[in-house]
Amino acid sequence: MIETITMENAKDWHVCGLIVQINPDKMEAIQTALLAMPNTEIPAFDAQKGKLVVVMQSHDKHVLHEQMEASRDIDGVIDVSLVYHQQDENE
Numbered sequence: 001m002i003e004t005i006t007m008e009n010a011k012d013w014h015v016c017g018l019i020v021q022i023n024p025d026k027m028e029a030i031q032t033a034l035l036a037m038p039n040t041e042i043p044a045f046d047a048q049k050g051k052l053v054v055v056m057q058s059h060d061k062h063v064l065h066e067q068m069e070a071s072r073d074i075d076g077v078i079d080v081s082l083v084y085h086q087q088d089e090n091e
Helices: 024-035 061-072
Strands: 012-022 040-046 051-058 077-089
Touching (some): 012 061, 024 040, 024 051, 051 061
Antiparallel strands (some): 012 051
């Protein structure tokens, strides 16, 4: 039986905070695409300035890296800046 890794049973857990600069005309589609990514939230945004605060979480830093890179490829995304990263280790 293969055990599914969840937040509760993961050895490591990573959280990162991003500032995503976007084309404001594509705000809704970009938010939808970002929220389709696992464990991703948008706790704040400024529609006029075209900026989103995005929080991503994962048990694997490689998954987070892939999601950050994928967010750069969303139509209307101008820039993605990592502003915070934390790793929690459960023993």
